[in-house]
Amino acid sequence: xxxxxxxxxxxxxxxxxxxxxFGNCCEKFITGKQLPDTPEQLMRSRYSAYxxxxxxxxxxxxxKDIRPEYDFExxxxxxxxxxxxxxxxxxxxxxxxxxxxRFTARYREKEGIINHSEDSxxxxxxxxxxFVHGKDFTPVTEKNIGRNDPCPCGSGKKYKKxxxx
Numbered sequence: 127x128x129x130x131x132x133x134x135x136x137x138x139x140x141x142x143x144x145x146x147x148f149g150n151c152c153e154k155f156i157t158g159k160q161l162p163d164t165p166e167q168l169m170r171s172r173y174s175a176y177x178x179x180x181x182x183x184x185x186x187x188x189x190k191d192i193r194p195e196y197d198f199e200x201x202x203x204x205x206x207x208x209x210x211x212x213x214x215x216x217x218x219x220x221x222x223x224x225x226x227x228r229f230t231a232r233y234r235e236k237e238g239i240i241n242h243s244e245d246s247x248x249x250x251x252x253x254x255x256x257f258v259h260g261k262d263f264t265p266v267t268e269k270n271i272g273r274n275d276p277c278p279c280g281s282g283k284k285y286k287k288x289x290x291x
Contacts, residue, residue: 141213165226
């Protein structure tokens with residue numbers, strides 16, 4: 127079992143919910159052993175870095191011209207004080223050196239559960255993908271969730287006893 131600097135193991139399921147273990151998914155990007163080949167890989171690894179509050183990786187993978195627009199220390203505090211619940215990728219597009227990823231990241235704060243849906247833009251410069259910006263995105267839902275349905279956060283509780291409350 128290999129321990130990472132954040133106390134996670136390489137063989138645990140990846141935070142980004144890709145279905146792979148952390149060591150074969152996002153860890154290799156976060157540790158710098160490999161560069162993401164696609165905007166989706168970069169977005170997933172950035173989500174995993176937020177889960178680990180690894181803002182050095184977030185800063186490093188943000189396009190350099192827009193880094194001054196971000197408060198990375200504030201983002202670190204926010205990431206550390208959030209309980210990360212999951213990631214769903216709704217769609218991706220890549221055309222040459224530009225890409226988009228639409229996703230929903232779920233996390234819990236003091237105020238409750240947040241579904242942050244975003245349409246993010248990425249660019250490739252000198253062979254490396256970078257995050258440029260994100261804008262609000264409203265995913266199409268397949269069905270409404272009833273009060274007595276299982277909670278979509280995966281807790282095993284009914285929706286009314288979990289995220290609805």
